[in-house]
Amino acid sequence: xxxxxxxxxxxxxxxxxxxxxxxxxxxxxxxxxxxxxxxxxxxxxxxxxxxxxxxxxxxxxxxxxxxxxxxxxxxxxxxxxxxxxxxxxxxxxxxxxxxxxxxxxxxxxxxxxxxxxxxxxxxxxxxxx
Amino acid sequence: xxxxxxxxxxxxxxxxxxxxxxxxxxxxxxxxxxxxxxxxxxxxxxxxxxxxxxxxxxxxxxxxxxxxxxxxxxxxxxxxxxxxxxxxxxxxxxxxxxxxxxxxxxxxxxxxxxxxxxxxxxxxxxxxxxxxxxxxxxxxxxxxxxxxxxxxxxxxxxxxxxxxxxxxxxxxxxxxxxxxxxxxxxxxxxxxxxxxxxxxxxxxxxxxxxxxxxxxxxxxxxxxxxxxxxxxxxxxxxxxxxxxxxxxxxxxxxxxxxxxxxxxxxxxxxxxxxxxxxxxxxxxxxxxxxxxxxxxxxxxxxxxxxxxxxxxxxxxxxxxxxxxxxxxxxxxxxxxxxxxxxxxxxxxxxxxxxxxxxxxx
Amino acid sequence: xxxxxxxxxxxxxxxxxxxxxxxxxxxxxxxxxxxxxxxxxxxxxxxxxxxxxxxxxxxxxxxxxxxxxxxxxxxxxxxxxxxxxxxxxxxxxxxxxxxxxxxxxxxxxxxxxxxxxxxxxxxxxxxxxxxxxxxxxxxxxxxxxxxxxxxxxxxxxxxxxxxxxxxxxxxxxxxxxxxxxxxxxxxxxxxxxxxxxxxxxxxxxxxxxxxxxxxxxxxxxxxxxxxxxxxxxxxxxxxxxx
Numbered sequence: 001x002x003x004x005x006x007x008x009x010x011x012x013x014x015x016x017x018x019x020x021x022x023x024x025x026x027x028x029x030x031x032x033x034x035x036x037x038x039x040x041x042x043x044x045x046x047x048x049x050x051x052x053x054x055x056x057x058x059x060x061x062x063x064x065x066x067x068x069x070x071x072x073x074x075x076x077x078x079x080x081x082x083x084x085x086x087x088x089x090x091x092x093x094x095x096x097x098x099x100x101x102x103x104x105x106x107x108x109x110x111x112x113x114x115x116x117x118x119x120x121x122x123x124x125x126x127x128x129x
Numbered sequence: 130x131x132x133x134x135x136x137x138x139x140x141x142x143x144x145x146x147x148x149x150x151x152x153x154x155x156x157x158x159x160x161x162x163x164x165x166x167x168x169x170x171x172x173x174x175x176x177x178x179x180x181x182x183x184x185x186x187x188x189x190x191x192x193x194x195x196x197x198x199x200x201x202x203x204x205x206x207x208x209x210x211x212x213x214x215x216x217x218x219x220x221x222x223x224x225x226x227x228x229x230x231x232x233x234x235x236x237x238x239x240x241x242x243x244x245x246x247x248x249x250x251x252x253x254x255x256x257x258x259x260x261x262x263x264x265x266x267x268x269x270x271x272x273x274x275x276x277x278x279x280x281x282x283x284x285x286x287x288x289x290x291x292x293x294x295x296x297x298x299x300x301x302x303x304x305x306x307x308x309x310x311x312x313x314x315x316x317x318x319x320x321x322x323x324x325x326x327x328x329x330x331x332x333x334x335x336x337x338x339x340x341x342x343x344x345x346x347x348x349x350x351x352x353x354x355x356x357x358x359x360x361x362x363x364x365x366x367x368x369x370x371x372x373x374x375x376x377x378x379x380x381x382x383x384x385x386x387x388x389x390x391x392x393x394x395x396x397x398x399x400x401x402x403x404x405x406x407x408x409x410x411x412x413x414x415x416x417x418x419x420x421x422x423x424x425x426x427x428x429x430x431x432x433x434x435x436x437x438x439x440x441x442x443x444x445x446x447x448x449x450x451x452x453x454x455x456x457x458x459x460x461x462x463x464x465x466x467x468x469x470x471x472x473x474x475x476x477x478x479x480x481x482x483x484x485x486x487x488x489x490x
Numbered sequence: 491x492x493x494x495x496x497x498x499x500x501x502x503x504x505x506x507x508x509x510x511x512x513x514x515x516x517x518x519x520x521x522x523x524x525x526x527x528x529x530x531x532x533x534x535x536x537x538x539x540x541x542x543x544x545x546x547x548x549x550x551x552x553x554x555x556x557x558x559x560x561x562x563x564x565x566x567x568x569x570x571x572x573x574x575x576x577x578x579x580x581x582x583x584x585x586x587x588x589x590x591x592x593x594x595x596x597x598x599x600x601x602x603x604x605x606x607x608x609x610x611x612x613x614x615x616x617x618x619x620x621x622x623x624x625x626x627x628x629x630x631x632x633x634x635x636x637x638x639x640x641x642x643x644x645x646x647x648x649x650x651x652x653x654x655x656x657x658x659x660x661x662x663x664x665x666x667x668x669x670x671x672x673x674x675x676x677x678x679x680x681x682x683x684x685x686x687x688x689x690x691x692x693x694x695x696x697x698x699x700x701x702x703x704x705x706x707x708x709x710x711x712x713x714x715x716x717x718x719x720x721x722x723x724x725x726x727x728x729x730x731x732x
Contacts, residue, residue, distance in 0.1 A: 012475065013153070014146040014355055017488075020139050022365050026372075032684065042388045055652060067389040069378045079376065081391065084137040092698050095691040098649035098684075106684045108521075109691055111461060114140040115481050116372030118463035121442030123167035124559055126409065128195050128224070128307075128333060225561050230496050230524065305561055460690060 022114040025087040026069075029094065031076040033105045042071035045078060049090075052097040057089055066090055069116075077110075079119065087112075138459055138484035144364045145478045146355040149425055149470075156468070156478060157418060159490060163466065164237055165222050165447040166412040169420065170375060170440050174347050175433035176404040179339050183406060186416075186423045190335045193309035193411040194321060195224060197329040200303045201244070202296035204236050205277070207284040209324055214240060214277055218311040220413060223304040228446040229458035234304055235448050238311075238414075240278040244302070245448040245455075246271055253300045256292060263457035263485040272448065272455060311415040335410035346380050346393035347400045350436050352475035362394035364479055368467060370394055371438060375405060400434070417441055421468065428472045440467040450486050457485025496524030497689035500569060500591060500613070501644050501677035504530045510682070512550060517683035519555035519564040526566055527591050529679070533573035541585040544568040567591060571615065574601050582610055593642065599624035606630035606639065613640050613675070616665055618647040618658040626668040635673045641665060643699060644679030645692065659698055666700035674701060 031045070040048075046068045054062035066082040082090045094107040111122050147154045171183065203209065204221060213219055214236070221236035232246040244258070251258060251271035258273035281288040296302055310321055322330070348370055350361045357363030362370070370393055373380050380393040417439075424439060443450055445462030456464060461483050469477040480489035502514050511528065518526045528547070532539050547566040554563035567590035574580050575597040586592050593613035596602040605614050607630055614634060617623065634641070643662045647654035665674070676696055680686045687695070 012146060012148050012151065012353075016144040016356060016364070018142040018144070018364070020137070021142055022140060024369070025137060034684065046388050056655075065390075067391050069373065069389050069391055070376060071388075079378065081389075087137055088694060088697055091691070091694045095687050095695050096649055096655060104682065104684045106687070109688060112690070113461040113463050113483065114137070115463055115465070116369045116378075117375065117440060117467070118372075118442070118461060118465060118481070118483075120170070120372055120375040121168040121440070121465060123442065123444040123446065123462075124227075126167060128331065225559055227522075227559055230522070231560065 020084075020114075023083060024081050024116075025084055025112060025114050026116045026119055027080045027082070027087075027091070027094075027112050028110040028119050029078055029080065030108050030110065031078075031100075031105060032108060033076075033100065034103055038103075039073060040076075041073060042068050042078075045071050045076070048097070048100060049080075049094065052093040053090065056093045056096055061089060061093065064089065079116075081116070084114070140463075140484065141482050141486070141488055142364060142368075143480045143489045144355055145480075146352070147476060147478075149474045149476060154476075155490075156421070156476060159451070159466065159478060159480070160418050160421065160441075161414045162452045162490060163414060163441065163443060163464075164220060164449060165235065165444040166414070166417060166441050167444045168407060168409045168440075168442040169412055169417060170405060170407040171420070171424065171437065172371065172374065172440075173404045173406075173427070173434065173437040174400045175402065176437075177341055177402045179404060179406050180427065182423050182426065183420075186420050187335070187337050187406065187408050189419075190408060190410070190416040191309050191311055191413050192332055192334050193307055194325070195331040195333060196306045196308055196325055198303050199306050199325065199328055200296070200301055201234055201242070202293055202301070203325075204242060205275070205289075205293060205296065210277060210284060213310065213320060213324065218413075218415065219308075220310070220411065221306050221308045222411065222444060222447055224307045226304055226446060227458070228448060228456070228462065232302060232304070233446060233448050234302065234306075237449065237453070239453075240276065241453065242275040242277065243448045243453075244273040244275070246273065246302075250300060250302070254295045254302075255299060256295050261457065262455050263459070274453070307411040309411050309413055311413045333410060335408045335412055337406070337408050339404060339406040342374065342377075342403045342405065343401065345374065345400060345403060346397050347403065348394050349396040349398050350469060350471075350477075352436075352471040352473065352477070355477055360396065362396070364477075366394035367469075368479060368481070371440065371467065374403070375440075412441075421470075424470055425474065428470070428474075432472070435472050436469050438467055438469045441465060450482060451480075451490050454486065456482075459484035497522055498525040498527075499523050499678050499680075499686070500527040500567075500675065501529045501642065501679045502526050503679060503681045504528050505681065508550070513683045514680055514686065515550065515564060515566060516555045517686050519557045521686060521688040522558045523689065524557050524560075524562075524564060526564065527569040528566060529569045529571055529593075530589070531571045531573060534579040535573065535575055541570060541572075541583055543585065543588055544570070569593060571595060571613075573597070574605075577601065577604065580604075580609060586610075597623070599627075603627075603630045606634035606637075611639060613642045615642050615644070616661055618644055618661060618679075619654050621657055622661040622664055626665050628668055631665075631668045635669060638673070640673045640675050641669060642675050642677055644677050645687070645695060646679040646681070646685045649685055649687075662699035671701050674699075676701075 050062050064086050069081050070079040097107055218238050223234040226233045235243045248269055256273045258271045260268035261270035348362045354360040382389050382392050384390050443464035450456040450464040463483040466480040557564050569591040570589040571593040573595045592611045594605045594611045595615035596605045648658040676692050678686050
């Protein structure tokens with residue numbers, strides 16, 4: 001995907017251009033439930049997302065590789081990594097996730113980016129008032 | 130039917146390798162042209178406490194102001210133009226305006242005012258502009274650029290009067306603004322305050338935080354191998370790792386682990402500690418340049434690490450990214466750059482943008 | 491007169507439970523919606539149904555919730571939706587004027603045709619809780635598009651139940667084959683805060699319904715209300731004398 005144009009003016013100068021070179025997208029999300037007292041860990045959380053994928057896309061969906069890079073148990077906040085080709089499917093499965101053990105729930109998507117690093121610097125979080 | 134479901138918005142990553150000692154190095158230009166910066170994070174491997182030089186540079190970053198309900202025309206008033214804008218180094222960006230939904234404004238240090246507005250506002254304003262590059266079939270957003278350095282915009286002139294009339298009488302565009310002026314002397318800040326004393330304002334300092342990570346895996350980087358053929362990991366992997374460390378994501382997983390298979394890219398080495406120092410606010414390119422100069426001096430003394438990095442995140446809702454290049458949000462509005470500084474004064478510069486952005490310089 | 495480009499959700503279910511309604515609107519503001527419409531449904535199949543006067547929205551809050559990431563409060567509109575199974579059910583009355591938006595949910599092909607071609611409405615609702623009971627024919631659909639009437643798919647049923655999810659997607663895809671993505675809006679129909687989703691979630695979900703994100707298409711004025719709108723609630727524009 002990338003190409004280099006080596007400029008002759010300097011021995012050490014090099015420039016690479018990558019278009020869509022990131023194979024992943026990253027999502028920062030959190031889960032909300034009606035009751036606040038429910039606790040689960042990262043593995044449990046991943047299980048929930050897998051069943052959401054299965055509900056919408058069947059076994060192929062459930063088999064789709066993605067990573068729960070981070071999960072905070074207190075806030076039910078997660079950072080997910082998914083192949084670009086799976087982003088729309090993962091996202092829509094999360095959108096349509098409406099209940100967990102027959103208790104209503106919702107997934108809120110905070111940020112989506114092809115760069116994980118971008119998730120660490122979201123200017124929309126700047127609160128000055 | 131579902132081919133759409135596999136597609137993703139485009140993104141760009143530009144990677145440069147050069148040396149600070151190279152006369153033609155463009156690092157200073159790249160920094161200077163990325164006007165609106167929200168966050169800077171410095172990562173220094175094998176470092177436990179914030180070096181005093183670094184601390185003093187970040188704590189001397191320029192202060193900035195939050196002005197409430199400021200009419201845009203105030204930025205164009207004759208006295209303000211003469212006494213402040215034309216002296217340069219003035220940065221203003223509308224605050225809490227979302228570029229994917231709202232009218233958004235910026236005043237660049239180069240003397241251009243950018244109004245990124247919806248179609249109705251554009252039509253009411255009646256000022257010359259052009260359709261946003263990131264419209265779909267039908268233009269919904271327009272960008273008006275007013276060049277205050279242009280002769281035709283001389284105060285009192287016909288065009289100047291027309292612009293002022295549009296912004297005062299036709300549609301009084303108003304917004305909260307973040308405003309800062311870089312000055313080496315002390316005059317600039319008082320000057321700003323005197324102009325906006327009638328508006329509710331808040332003086333702010335960039336906020337600084339730092340943390341130390343213990344025993345982490347760290348990619349080994351060789352300045353000659355930017356592409357990541359053998360002696361370094363590739364730039365995407367490096368940036369991913371940097372993101373992982375910054376967000377305290379575990380980098381120690383196996384391919385077979387259920388929750389996450391993410392691991393630190395190779396070649397790698399183990400470091401006993403690393404320092405992350407983060408500054409947030411409206412951060413000026415001039416200050417970031419000073420930071421970069423200070424970090425170059427970090428290697429004046431012998432260090433265990435051969436590299437350190439600085440990441441600068443732009444405002445997601447700024448109407449420009451680098452220079453006057455139009456910036457949009459699409460799904461994330463990402464625009465950031467990362468310098469990797471090496472012991473021998475070589476550096477790498479990674480510049481990244483999302484779907485609604487031009488190519489970085 | 492106010493002008494803005496914004497994310498809007500034109501279908502928040504009305505409930506007499508004021509607290510709940512407040513909660514939904516607060517959540518909508520938090521998710522970034524600048525405007526929502528409270529939907530009052532009148533179903534003529536049920537007895538003693540008549541179009542009443544909507545509650546004045548200003549009574550809902552002393553201070554309207556601030557839209558996430560902005561410094562301005564959310565706008566709340568009143569919407570009327572008529573469930574129509576017989577032609578006699580649809581009579582334009584003076585009460586219509588009390589609502590900012592009028593929608594119709596035609597139950598038969600004949601009524602769908604009439605709604606597309608002649609009813610003075612802004613929105614035609616598409617079934618999401620059952621299999622589409624009649625065909626979407628091109629002439630009425632095009633007629634509606636020409637008149638600036640919008641088709642609405644609401645997503646709440648798809649969240650609540652997997653069978654209805656199938657109906658929702660299936661009916662949306664059938665509609666899309668006929669209307670080519672023109673004049674389609676996606677709204678929530680939410681009765682609870684947890685049933686709402688964010689604007690970008692819906693833009694992404696629209697892909698399942700066969701809407702392309704790039705197909706944020708022809709900006710058309712919705713009948714007399716001069717409501718500017720596009721599919722997927724993306725870059726929706728509303729121009730209202732509020």
